[in-house]
Amino acid sequence: MKQQHFFFLQALSLLFFFSFNDIKAQDTHSKKKTERSPVFSNVMYQGDDNIYKNNPLKQDEFYSPVLQGCYPDPAITRKGDDYYMTCSSFAMFPGVPIFHSKDLVNWTDLGGVLNKVSEFNPHDTDIRGGVYAPGITYNPHNDTFYMIVTAFTGKMGNIIAKTKDPKKGWGSPVKLDFGGIDPCIFFDDNGKGYVVHNDAPDKGKELYEGHRVIKVWEYDLENDKVIAGTDKIIVDGGVDISKKPIWIEAPHLYKKDGRYYLMCAEGGTGDDHSEVIFVSDSPKGPFKPASNNPILTQRYFPNDRANKVDWTGHADLILGPDNKYYGVFLGVRPNDKNRVNTGRETFMLPVDWSGVFPVFENGLLPLEPKIKMPKGVTENKTGKDGFFPNGNFTFVENFTSEKLDYRWIGLRGPRENFISLTKKGLQITPFEVNIKELKPTSTLFYRQMHNTFSFASTIDYKPVSQKDLAGIVCLQSERFNYVFGITKKGKDTYILLERTENGQSKIIASTKIEIKKPIRLQVKAKGDSYEFSYSLNDVDFENLGGSVSGDILSTNIAGGFTGALVGLYATAANDAQAE
Structure with a gap:
């Protein structure tokens, strides 16, 4: 018994010795790590940009871009008095930045929709990968917000996430079974769901480089998936395929006065970027382009113009607090060498939709740095009280x-x-x-x-x-x-x-x-x-x-x-x- 007790004490002593040295080694490692x-x-x-110094705000004005820096591909939705806007984030983390506003002027940063590595992990992509071109839509029929986006990492492809309250976080993303990019989800008056997105033409039907199509799918809300076999091409090439338009993309569906409107970007996200619109009596087409397309672009102006804003397009529309429409879209502000360092930013313009088709007010003129606040909005609080700054x-x-x-x-x-x-x-x-x-x-x-x-x-x-x-x-x-x-x-x-x-x-x-x-x-x-x-x-x-x-x-x-x-x-x- 004494011998057993001796061996037990010896083992305990050795265990203490090694544990102590292990702790000591960990402490040394930790100390070394802290030193480094x-x-x-x-x-x-x-x-300190001159454009803001030279264009001070009046009481009823705010600056556009509303989100400066790399916040491209904006999408926007509304529930009551609450507006939510998302943007692309690529391999930045968290994925899909989201903002909240009560008036379209003052925005609060809510972080990112995709903030769990277990669900979105761009660990091995270049900075241009990750996730981009989100759509965000509120469905009043089930009081749910949907964020749909293409993820270029982890073989995720097109994914969708839901929440009842964007301020409280989002559910896990669900992988959707279709290809292409730039998806957006739309809910009809009867509660039926549709997904539209950019895709390649059918195999063997590509006519030129940059030839793309817009597809629509019916969406199963109960099981969160597109319904197999319901896909249909609703735009082939763009407004006029005989002119070989490139990169018809970023589609959004709207319904107004009983008709369906499909708004898309066309021309590629560069010098020829623009926004175009189509109309139909059905969400599945046929869609007819407006005769006054494009409804937004900066491509017609001299390259050396002052205070240049360029590359405008990739837009989304929303009814503002003054019952007037507004459009958010991407654009760039090149530097003195006509190079783009600040990236594609989120701009805003009022939209006149008094006729058949919406038109971005002054969207076909060189863009100004300021716009009028929606009627009834009395205070520009950007940069104060936790609101996102601009200017x-x-x-x-x-x-x-x-x-x-x-x-x-x-x-x-x-x-x-x-x-x-x-x-x-x-x-x-x-x-x-x-x-x-x-x-x-x-x-x-x-x-x-x-x-x-x-x-x-x-x-x-x-x-x-x-x-x-x-x-x-x-x-x-x-x-x-x-x-x-x-x-x-x-x-x-x-x-x-x-x-x-x-x-x-x-x-x-x-x-x-x-x-x-x-x-x-x-x-x-x-x-x-x-x-x-x-x-x-x-x-x-x-x-x-x-x-x-x-x-x-x-x-x-x-x-x-x-x-x-x-x-x-x-x-x-x-x-x-x-x-």
Whole structure:
């Protein structure tokens, strides 16, 4: 018995020894991880576009775009006095941003519809993948909201999600059994459901590159699926197929005065983008185009016009609080080099639907930066009381709120996977992934919302090895970006600026620094010119690399259709080496 007791004590002792050492090892690992984790504080984004300075608002006006930065492909719906609007998000996370308003002027950011990695996981897609071109529709017959979208990840394809209250979250997405893109769901007066979407022509019937069709399906509301065999092509090619129109897409169905209207984008989301409309006596056609198409476009005007807005299209219509129609649509505001860095944004115009067809008011003229608020709306509260800002504004983030602002987003994964709030600010635990990889990155992103802006942050950080880097990143994609960060070379600490163009990286400049206290990092842009600078004393700033071109942050050079992002970046897999 004594011998058994001895062996038991010995085993207990060994177990304690190994457990203690295991805890010690974990503590060391945790400490090392914390050492490599930068803390960001006092972040400031400041927009300073001349167009807003030169066009101050009157009491009854608000600015368009209503959502600046990369918020394209808007879709809108209404229940009573509540308006909900969604946009594309691509590989940004969460997926499908959603906003709420009571008046179409003042919008509250509700986050994203697809916010669970188990249900939407764009972890291995390029930034242009993920999810885009959502539709959102309220069905009064069952008091339910439907969000339908195409997901380019995880073999998901077209999916639909539902909720009774968008402010309280959404149910799990359901995969739908049809191909194509840009789906939208419509509910008739009798409660019957229909899905319309863009698709390729039937096999062997494609007449030219960019030839697409619009299809309609009947929808089974009880089982949430399209009804097999009910699909029908309702538009072939576009308004006039003899003219070889390209990319008829983004369809929306409406019913007014007993007739069915199908509104679509045509011409591709670029210089020839436009919005067109068709009418029918049945949701399944035949649909006849309006004689005055297009009803919205900017393609007819000189390229060098002042305050240029371009690429307008991909629209949706809604009845406003003043019983007048309004349209939301995407457009771009190119910079001084006629390049698009801020991405496709969400604009708004009043719509005259007093005749047979709706017409965007002044939608066939060069767009102005301001529109009149709907009658009865008395206050423009954008940027105040929690409402989303527009125009020129300053956003200050001290990371003291329990709830992080929804404008901060992740790429290919949730921001919560790498951030933690501390007394000193926001700590980013770096992934062993750098910004050029097709993986979730440990970067907290903010959309570039102005052509002239500054973005600055204080960073408390001491890199341990050359694999460690933290700082600011300006990114159009994983293959086109600037990294401005602090790293190690041998025993010395450096700050460097790296330019990556089409996957090829080059160090623009680097300099040795001595870190005695937190450092202030800053990027300033004026149109195409970007300047990166740092301050070791929070007062005097040193420029690094001179003035560099923002060309690689534009869709014109980088391709794709997202907008530039600025972010707080940390990595434990750095490959940018100081020179």
